[in-house]
Amino acid sequence: MSVNTEQVRHIAKLARIAMSDAEIEALAPELNNILGWIEQLAEVNTDGVEPLTAVIDQKLRLRDDAVNDGDCRDAVLVNAPLAEHGFFAVPKVIE
Amino acid sequence: MSELTTKTIAELRDGFRAGDFSAVEVAEQFNAAVVAARSLNAFTVETPDAALAAADAADEARAGGEIRPLGGVPLGIKDLFATEDVDTTAGSKILKGFKPRYESTVSDKLRSAGAGMLGKLNMDEFAMGSSNETSAYGPAISPWQRNDGGNSALTPGGSSGGSAAAVAAGIVPGATGTDTGGSIRQPAAFTGICGIKPTYGRCSRWGIVSFASSLDQAGPLARTVRDCAILLEAMAGFDAKDSTSLELPVPPWEASLSSDLKGMRVGIPTEYRIDGVPADIDALWDRGVEWLRDAGAEPVKISLPHTKYALPTYYIIAPAEASSNLARYDGVRYGLRVDGDSGLDGMYTATRAAGFGAEVKRRIMIGTYVLSAGFYDAYFTKAQKVRTLIKQDFRNAFNDCDLILTPTAPSAAFGLGEKTDPLAMYLNDVFAVPASLAGLPAMSVPGGLDRQGLPLGLHLIGRELDEQGVLNAALAIEERAGFTARPEKWW
Numbered sequence: 001m002s003v004n005t006e007q008v009r010h011i012a013k014l015a016r017i018a019m020s021d022a023e024i025e026a027l028a029p030e031l032n033n034i035l036g037w038i039e040q041l042a043e044v045n046t047d048g049v050e051p052l053t054a055v056i057d058q059k060l061r062l063r064d065d066a067v068n069d070g071d072c073r074d075a076v077l078v079n080a081p082l083a084e085h086g087f088f089a090v091p092k093v094i095e
Numbered sequence: 096m097s098e099l100t101t102k103t104i105a106e107l108r109d110g111f112r113a114g115d116f117s118a119v120e121v122a123e124q125f126n127a128a129v130v131a132a133r134s135l136n137a138f139t140v141e142t143p144d145a146a147l148a149a150a151d152a153a154d155e156a157r158a159g160g161e162i163r164p165l166g167g168v169p170l171g172i173k174d175l176f177a178t179e180d181v182d183t184t185a186g187s188k189i190l191k192g193f194k195p196r197y198e199s200t201v202s203d204k205l206r207s208a209g210a211g212m213l214g215k216l217n218m219d220e221f222a223m224g225s226s227n228e229t230s231a232y233g234p235a236i237s238p239w240q241r242n243d244g245g246n247s248a249l250t251p252g253g254s255s256g257g258s259a260a261a262v263a264a265g266i267v268p269g270a271t272g273t274d275t276g277g278s279i280r281q282p283a284a285f286t287g288i289c290g291i292k293p294t295y296g297r298c299s300r301w302g303i304v305s306f307a308s309s310l311d312q313a314g315p316l317a318r319t320v321r322d323c324a325i326l327l328e329a330m331a332g333f334d335a336k337d338s339t340s341l342e343l344p345v346p347p348w349e350a351s352l353s354s355d356l357k358g359m360r361v362g363i364p365t366e367y368r369i370d371g372v373p374a375d376i377d378a379l380w381d382r383g384v385e386w387l388r389d390a391g392a393e394p395v396k397i398s399l400p401h402t403k404y405a406l407p408t409y410y411i412i413a414p415a416e417a418s419s420n421l422a423r424y425d426g427v428r429y430g431l432r433v434d435g436d437s438g439l440d441g442m443y444t445a446t447r448a449a450g451f452g453a454e455v456k457r458r459i460m461i462g463t464y465v466l467s468a469g470f471y472d473a474y475f476t477k478a479q480k481v482r483t484l485i486k487q488d489f490r491n492a493f494n495d496c497d498l499i500l501t502p503t504a505p506s507a508a509f510g511l512g513e514k515t516d517p518l519a520m521y522l523n524d525v526f527a528v529p530a531s532l533a534g535l536p537a538m539s540v541p542g543g544l545d546r547q548g549l550p551l552g553l554h555l556i557g558r559e560l561d562e563q564g565v566l567n568a569a570l571a572i573e574e575r576a577g578f579t580a581r582p583e584k585w586w
Contacts, residue, residue: 003464015418015463016425017456018435018448027460030517034461037518038407038474044481051479052486055295055309055534056559060338075196081432088427091439 002032099124104168104268104322111157111167118150118157118167122211125169128266129213134586137235137251137261139174140182141214149211156209163209165329171267173258174215175222176202176313177302185304186218186230186254189450190430199302200334201271201313208329213267217257220452221421222278222306225523226514227256229454234511237286238264238582242548246585249508249549252282252523258316259286263582269317269326273303275310276409277504277527280539283316284503284552287541287580289569290316291323294560295534296341298327299334307416308339310409310531320540320570324348327562343560351563354571357391361568362496366402367526369505375545376502383500383542383553383572390571395496399488404481405529410521411465411478412532417455418462424450457517486533493558498568501526503539503552526554536562540569541578550580 003011008028012019019027073086082089099121102110110116126143146169153166177183177195184190198206206212217235219227227234227250237251237260251260255272259282262270272279274292283290291314298313305311315326328348334340363384368377384394426432426446433449435441451459465474492499505525514520530537536559539552553572557565 007464008460011460011464011467014467015459016422016440016443016447017451017459018441018444027457030457031460031464033518034410034457035464038410038478041404041407041411041477041481044401044404044477044484046477046480046484049480049483051476052482053479054339055482055486055532056339056341058296058339058341061335061342063335072196076428078196079193079429081426081430090427091434091442093439 002035003028100128100265102268103319104317104325105319107168107268108165108325111153112162118153119147121167122146122150122169125213125267132264132266132586135236135238135260135264136233137217137257137264137266138214139184139186139217139232139257142181142212145181146211146213149206149209153209165205166209168209168268169211169213170205171213171216171258171261171270172202173255173271173273174218175273175304176271177304178202178212178215181215183215183304184231185222186220186232187450187452187455188231188431189424189447193429197302200299200336201303201330204332205271205329210329216261216270219254219256220455221304221417222254222273222275223417223454223458224253225277225281225520226250226509226511227253228511229452231452235260236511237508238586239286239508239549240582240585248511250285250511252285252508254278255282255316259283259288262286262288262316262318264586269315269322271313271330272316273311273313274531275306276413276531277524279314279316280527280537280552280554281504281523283539285508285550287550287578288316288318289320289323289538289540290314291327291538291562291565292531292536293327293331293562294341294536296339297331297562299337299340301334301336305420307413308420309416310413320566320573321349321352323538324352324566346563348563348566352570353567354390354574356387356568356571359392359498359568360395360496361387361392362397362492362499363394364397364399364402364492364499364501366399367501369525372502372505373545376505376551379542379551379553380500380502386572386575387500387568389575392568397492397496397499399492399529401481401484401488402529405485405532406521406525408478408481408485409528409532410461411474412482414458414462415466415475416462418459418466421455421459454517482532485529489533489535497558498564499556501554501556503527503554507545507547507549507551530556535559536565538565538569540572542572542576543578544580
């Protein structure tokens with residue numbers, strides 16, 4: 001499978017990265033080079049093999065359903081590029 | 096009181112305990128060494144005041160009869176670890192100015208053990224790279240140079256390049272690193288020092304900027320095997336804030352160090368003998384086998400049949416996880432914001448376009464593609480299945496051996512700017528990645544110099560949770576290799 005510039009443009013849109021036409025043109029062959037290389041996995045027989053989801057076997061722990069953190073609004077907001085009235089501020093979304 | 100900067104962590108710790116010198120004297124000498132070595136570009140932030148404050152506290156505690164495990168020892172912290180009120184950028188422009196209000200579990204454990212912080216160490220952007228060249232701060236430079244009389248700048252490796260350069264240059268006695276697919280071990284090999292990645296789950300990932308969460312592990316870089324054991328003991332341990340943290344006691348790795356390998360079987364994997372690896376590296380591998388035999392171990396041939404598929408598997412899984420993890424950099428909560436020309440979405444895309452470097456964008460794009468509708472099973476699920484087979488390879492091999500010995504990297508350090516093809520760069524981690532995919536403890540220990548006078552590392556892989564076996568075999572190699580070479584000071 002290989003990607004064309006239209007697909008690269010679509011992936012960039014999904015990834016929320018603005019790209020110029022020139023960047024997309026340059027990226028397409030690079031991505032194809034990498035994708036072509038990873039496609040060698042197709043030759044491995046994985047019939048009946050379970051996908052690995054936990055590299056070291058362990059049970060997912062549960063904790064009591066109780067508040068153990070919070071009351072730190074100002075600390076959370078302190079690194080925001082823009083915060084107003086105790087909230088993160090973003091460009092206008094609703095007209 | 097001179098030359099404290101040449102001491103190992105064990106020597107600093109023991110000398111401080113014995114009252115041979117004060118922690119402040121140690122901190123002052125390392126602070127001065129950091130400033131004198133700025134041409135290495137190893138640090139993103141210097142924190143001399145933090146180092147002095149910790150030293151003051153250590154001296155005061157000693158006067159009151161209290162000595163903590165790392166009292167009197169200053170360290171460097173990779174810029175991937177969140178450090179309270181100190182810039183934490185993961186080597187990226189997109190986190191410029193980010194000062195966390197919290198401390199990562201690992202750096203907090205080191206702090207609680209009495210260690211001071213000399214500064215934050217340079218790294219590849221979001222730990223994505225093998226040469227430190229993807230850093231937004233420019234690459235850290237290796238203190239090593241080729242013996243050809245030229246002075247071309249060499250890479251200290253990556254992604255923990257600043258950590259490796261700083262330890263090798265003697266401007267920190269030890270440093271934290273992180274390893275997703277070789278990022279502790281390859282830089283350690285390139286700079287003639289030791290570095291260990293523990294079993295996945297030994298060190299908490301809480302407060303470490305995420306790259307690929309199923310692979311990321313913290314570990315130390317230091318000059319000796321003993322120093323690595325000391326640091327790892329302080330860094331490891333259960334943490335309820337990391338859902339994959341292992342709920343196990345931390346073994347006394349340092350106290351149990353022993354280079355007597357009687358009864359151990361060391362596996363030599365056939366598949367790691369690959370074309371294009373310099374003869375010096377194969378020769379060192381053979382010497383490594385003899386050193387372990389001399390220590391009492393029995394070498395055995397083993398097979399890890401899916402080795403050649405480890406790198407392509409890694410380059411599906413790691414970018415996929417990275418594309419999800421890095422979705423959080425959206426210009427809203429921290430770091431850079433660039434206002435685009437069209438509302439919220441325009442702000443997201445402009446911020447991410449300006450904030451991420453080329454390699455990070457490449458990996459986000461690959462990850463987004465392999466997770467996208469219609470391709471998920473063909474790429475991502477397939478890679479997870481092959482990962483199962485790679486894990487099984489190791490499990491089978493460990494029926495016949497207790498440890499595995501390989502070279503750490505397929506070359507010595509290369510020159511900055513020499514490798515421009517992304518794929519060629521990825522191949523650097525060909526020997527390191529399989530252990531990462533299997534979550535196994537693995538370590539690089541210096542073995543010797545190549546014909547250009549550059550360090551080469553040997554790589555030990557152990558069973559799950561067998562850091563002790565890895566450290567002991569590394570110690571046996573360290574004792575026999577007699578690696579005392581240091582880079583000649585030019586910086």
